[in-house]
Structures are given as C-alpha cells and as structure tokens.
Amino acid sequence: MLELFISAFITFFVVIDPPGCAPIYASLTTGASASQRRSMAIRAVVIATLILLTFALFGEDLLRALGISLDSFRIAGGIMLFLIALEMVFEKRTQRREDRAQRIIDTPEVEDVSVFPMAMPMIAGPGSIASVMLTMARSEGMSETLIVLAAMGSVLLLMLGSLLLADPLMRVLGQKIEAVITRLLGVLLAALAAQFVIDGLKASFGL
Template identity: 40%
Template sequence: MVLFGRLPLSLTFERCHDGAIDVVLAKSMSPLENNWSEYSRFFTALLVILDPFMAIPILLSLTDGYSAAERNRVARTAALTVAAVLVLMALLGETLLHWLGTSLGSFRVGGGIVLFLMALAMLQAQIDRVRTSRQEERSAATRASIAVVPIAVPLLAGPGAMSTVIIAMHRSTAPYHAAMVIGIIALVCLILWIVLRLARPIGALLGDIGLNVLNRLFGLILAAIAVEVIANGLKQLFPVLGT
C-alpha cells in the first residue's frame, strides 16, 4: 500500500491492526453512547437552572389559603407551561437567532452572563431579578392563574433556561438529538412537577435554612456551568483563544 509503503512490516501491521480496532469500536458504539456525557451535562444544567427548590417559598406564599387540590393544580399547570415554553424554544430558538442575526457564539456569551448573574443571586439565597421582578410578584395575586405568571414564566422558564435549551439544541443535527433534548426537558419538568406538588412537606422538612443551603449549592454548580458557557462562546467568537 502506498500509505504504509515506507514503514516496516511489523509497524504497518500494528498500525493497521490498531486502526481496525478503532473502527470496530467506533462502529460498535452508537452516536447516542458517544454523546451520553453531553446529555448528562445538559440534564444537570437544566435541573440546576430551573431550581425547583427555589420556587417553593414563592409557591407557598402565592398559594396561601389554597386547598391541596388547588395547589396541586397550580404545580401541574406550572410544570406543563415550563415544558411547553422550553420545547418551543428548542424547536424555534435557532430560527429566532438567524432572524435576529445573532451568532451562536455571542448568544453563548450573553446566556452565560445571565446564568452567572443567576448563580450570584442563588449564592446569596436571593430571588434574582433576572428571573422575575417585584411588580410581577405583586401583580400575581390579581391574575387568573399564578401558575403561568410568575411561577412558570419567568421564575422557572426564564432567560437562563431558554438560552441553555437553545445552545443544547444547536450542538448536533443528528435525527435523534432533538428527541433526546425534548426527552430531557420532559424528564426535568417531571421532577419539577413532583417537587412543586410536594412543596408544603418539603418546605416543612427543610425549612428556610435547608432551602437556602440547597439554593447556594445549586448556585455554585450554576456558576461553574456559566463560566464554561462563556468560555466556549468566547472561543467561538475568537478562535485564537482556543489555540
């Protein structure tokens, strides 16, 4: 063979043999298995960003005087609304970026900054105003359904969650990728619904101190995720940084 013509026979055989093994291994592993760590990171990031434990005090405050059935209905509506918003952003987010003329690199940097601001607020055990404003919280009592505003949007499905979903959706064009992203969104929203449904017993069990500790832990994880998102965005905008 011309490719290995100048190599010793034993070395040619070893390299061919290694190459054959590599090909066999690559074929035996599906693309889904190769990207499993990426999907695991997306699941963790989305769960941390939504942070259902952060919503417990607000949910209990806004549903004070509600019956158990009414509170469960609010939890279900909020989880379904979050799922619908995030799936919509996953399917239409890239089109929206093209329409706005925004590159994925700049969107990653902007989204990473939003995530970092959220992380700082979580580390201080505060409700960050990137998610929801005081006016939205005060007006919530006059709305027909507080499950949609402000609990689902923008408290849970805020800019951070939306940008994370859009970035994750853009990572691959494989046919299975969209299904995996939507499946992970559904799984996270299922966990969100369970936590919100059990908001009263969880709040009573953990108390304010326990919830604050969880929020700070999630904030620390989110800060690390935000730095990585910003770094990847800067490398995409300025390729020289990746060398």
C-alpha cells in the first residue's frame, strides 16, 4: 500500500508540478491584493480538484463509451507523458507556461486567473488528467482506489500551499534551483511514462 501511495504521489507531483506553477502564479497575480491572491489560489485548486476527480472516477466509463480500450489509453497516455518529460528536461515546458502567463499579463481585461490558465490547463491539464486515469486504472479494489485519491489530494494540497506561498517560495528556491528540480523530475516522469507504455503493450499483445 505504501508503495502504491509513493508511486502515485511521485507521478502526480511530477506532472502537476506545484513548484513549477508557483512562479507562474506569482507573475500572473502581480498587483493583486493578498486576499485576491489567496481567493484565486483556493478557487483554482478547488476547480482543478473537481476536474481531476471527475476523470479519476468516471474516466474509464468515458473511454468505454467511446470504444477505446484501457490498454490503448495506457500506450497513448504513456507517450504523451514521455513528451512532457522531454519538455521538462529541456526546459520547453517552463518556457511555454511563461509565454502563456505573459499573454495573460498583457491582456488587462483578464483579472481572475483561477479558472484559466491556473485550474486548466496548468493544474488539470491533459498530462495530469491522463496520469490520474492511468494510475486509477492500475488500482484494484476500494482500498487501492482510496490510496490513489489520497496521493492526488496530497499533491493538490501541496499545490495550494505553493500558490499561497508563491512569493516567499520563489525567493527561497530561485530560478536555478527550480530548473535543476524540474530536470530531475522530468527524468523520473520519463521512466514512469515508459512503464505505462510497456504495461499497455504487454496487455495488448498478451506478453
């Protein structure tokens, strides 16, 4: 059970990336009051939690309704997570997030960033939705399902904490340390993504 929690926690932490979202949120909310930043952070995490919970509980039924096998989704999801991992290692993902944040900052009429881009796609993006569904698919029984949900909840609580403490967190970490952490997490995610693809291929071809 502890192994499952650690595996799920690492997967969600790497994909959702609380430390990576903190500087983006800090830049998006420049000029906002402390209460506004706090309310937007809470709202963003709550909305993202509802989105991820919906896919965690009903994602497999949605795939079945679309005629997509779980093994096919494992392979496709693994490939997508591997591409995200490559972007993390080569700093492409951070650059894309910063570009998106700059576009929001350059648009004065956009004030509330809790729904877009924070809740979706930064927290509950395609990668996190795929990882939640893939991890849930590997769990068997109610106890393992609850462990996976607990791991997801723990990461989302860390995300809330990182958004609420975005400014002091950035002063402590700095850009260089954040870049190192991002690259290390990218390597871990690449290994996890490869495992998803291997599991999907084994099940598909009966290996």
